[in-house]
Amino acid sequence: MSAITLINPADESVIRDVEHSTIEQVDAAVAAASVAQRSWAALAPVERARALRRFAATVGEHVEELAALEVVNSGHPIGQARWEAGHVRDVLDYYSGSPERMLGQQIPVAGGLDVTFHEPIGVVGVIVPWNFPMTIASWGFAPALAAGNAVVLKPAEWTPLTAMRLAELALEAGLPEHLFQVLPGKGSVVGERFVTHEDVRKIVFTGSTATGKRVMAGAAEQVKAVTLELGGKSANVVFADADLEKAAATAPYAVFENAGQDCCARSRILVQRSVYDRFLELLEPAVRGVAVGDPNAETTEMGPLVSAEHHAKVASYLDGADVAFRGTAPDGPGYWFAPTVVLPRSRTDRVVTEEVFGPMVAVLPFDDEADAIALANDSIYGLSGSIFTRDLGRALRVARGVQSGNLSVNSHSSVRYATPFGGFKQSGLGRELGPDAPFAFTETKNVFLSTE
Numbered sequence: 001m002s003a004i005t006l007i008n009p010a011d012e013s014v015i016r017d018v019e020h021s022t023i024e025q026v027d028a029a030v031a032a033a034s035v036a037q038r039s040w041a042a043l044a045p046v047e048r049a050r051a052l053r054r055f056a057a058t059v060g061e062h063v064e065e066l067a068a069l070e071v072v073n074s075g076h077p078i079g080q081a082r083w084e085a086g087h088v089r090d091v092l093d094y095y096s097g098s099p100e101r102m103l104g105q106q107i108p109v110a111g112g113l114d115v116t117f118h119e120p121i122g123v124v125g126v127i128v129p130w131n132f133p134m135t136i137a138s139w140g141f142a143p144a145l146a147a148g149n150a151v152v153l154k155p156a157e158w159t160p161l162t163a164m165r166l167a168e169l170a171l172e173a174g175l176p177e178h179l180f181q182v183l184p185g186k187g188s189v190v191g192e193r194f195v196t197h198e199d200v201r202k203i204v205f206t207g208s209t210a211t212g213k214r215v216m217a218g219a220a221e222q223v224k225a226v227t228l229e230l231g232g233k234s235a236n237v238v239f240a241d242a243d244l245e246k247a248a249a250t251a252p253y254a255v256f257e258n259a260g261q262d263c264c265a266r267s268r269i270l271v272q273r274s275v276y277d278r279f280l281e282l283l284e285p286a287v288r289g290v291a292v293g294d295p296n297a298e299t300t301e302m303g304p305l306v307s308a309e310h311h312a313k314v315a316s317y318l319d320g321a322d323v324a325f326r327g328t329a330p331d332g333p334g335y336w337f338a339p340t341v342v343l344p345r346s347r348t349d350r351v352v353t354e355e356v357f358g359p360m361v362a363v364l365p366f367d368d369e370a371d372a373i374a375l376a377n378d379s380i381y382g383l384s385g386s387i388f389t390r391d392l393g394r395a396l397r398v399a400r401g402v403q404s405g406n407l408s409v410n411s412h413s414s415v416r417y418a419t420p421f422g423g424f425k426q427s428g429l430g431r432e433l434g435p436d437a438p439f440a441f442t443e444t445k446n447v448f449l450s451t452e
């Protein structure tokens, strides 16, 4: 059996080995999950709600432990990691209200009563990336469980520790055995088996657009449902009438948080030409002020990149780029990369069109509102974005014009569990979170009862 040796990205020390799951183990897990799912779905809704509330409470009691694991495994700053663990608790809490609210419809028809039911799909496969290991996992497993499904979950090979601990906490909280199983291993083995296994009836995938396409093509073989959360190249659009000080002070955090390893990163800043130079003057101290360093320090705002391999990929975008200015980063061991501001030579430069997934941002000028919308939409992606202006009408026009799933005006709102999240174009398919998420883990069944 193969294994991976996990490395702490902040100092390159060895954490531990984690064994890879085999195809046989995946098949056994899915078989056990199918059995567990039937009993789970047969429980009274209030019982499923109580079980999820207990799971939420147990996660809440282990926020510090989960956060510490994420600091070591992923290099996330402790403040951010604590937020992430608390977010998992809150997501579970939110969806513990769902089992008793999976409302169907009563539809007027002649000759009888017509009603719809939201039946669970069965076993759901959740494939998670390495950038936000526990939060993204919870966006899949919490609503899926709430809708009466069982879940098999594959964490990213590099960052499995928090998901593995969450599976243990589920059992400690009293969730039935085999209802929520975490199977660490390779995407090409465990992830692909989720896609090809006939009893896994839905795949929730978050990761690169290239792998997402492969998952979708594989799922087509069995007409299997998919939700895809893929890449992004989101625009932060700053108009001349905006509060420029606020726009410049907040822009670094919209792209450098999590070292830019964020599908929602506003990695293109589009600035109206008349204030372009002034904006850059204001942006420079803000970028230099980002606190990059030891993830264990409470004041740290940005940690290292996740791995040596990913560091090499991000660094490749420096080749031939015009760097305007950079922030700081520690020397020595660890996959450190200073926040970097690049001024592209054209709107087709690699750094403008590709998802860097690191702390690098391209700043480009635009002429007017129409040009801003066209430039923001000039991407295969459409996940998030921000608009800075004091003109409310313009804010709404631009928000409606940008082809993107999540927009934020005079702010950079991050993901909220109570609101829907997902992408236009090649950023994804379907929506996660928000009040409707559990319905994406059901089949609608229509039943007609004759009164004749």
Ligand code: NDP
Pocket: 127, 128, 129, 130, 131, 154, 155, 156, 157, 158, 185, 186, 187, 188, 190, 191, 192, 195, 206, 207, 208, 209, 211, 212, 214, 215, 229, 230, 231, 232, 262, 263, 313, 355, 356, 357
């Ligand atoms: P991937 O899309 O390859 O990985 C995401 C998840 O999918 C991981 O759990 C991975 O497993 C799994 N996986 C890989 N191959 C398959 C497969 N054939 N079938 C099923 N599951 C599979 O992303 P990478 O880690 O390779 O990152 C590459 C780039 O993708 C990044 O630089 C970034 O640009 C983008 N990305 C975007 C994310 C987002 O949130 N939108 C998240 C992560 C990456 P394993 O870990 O074993 O490879």
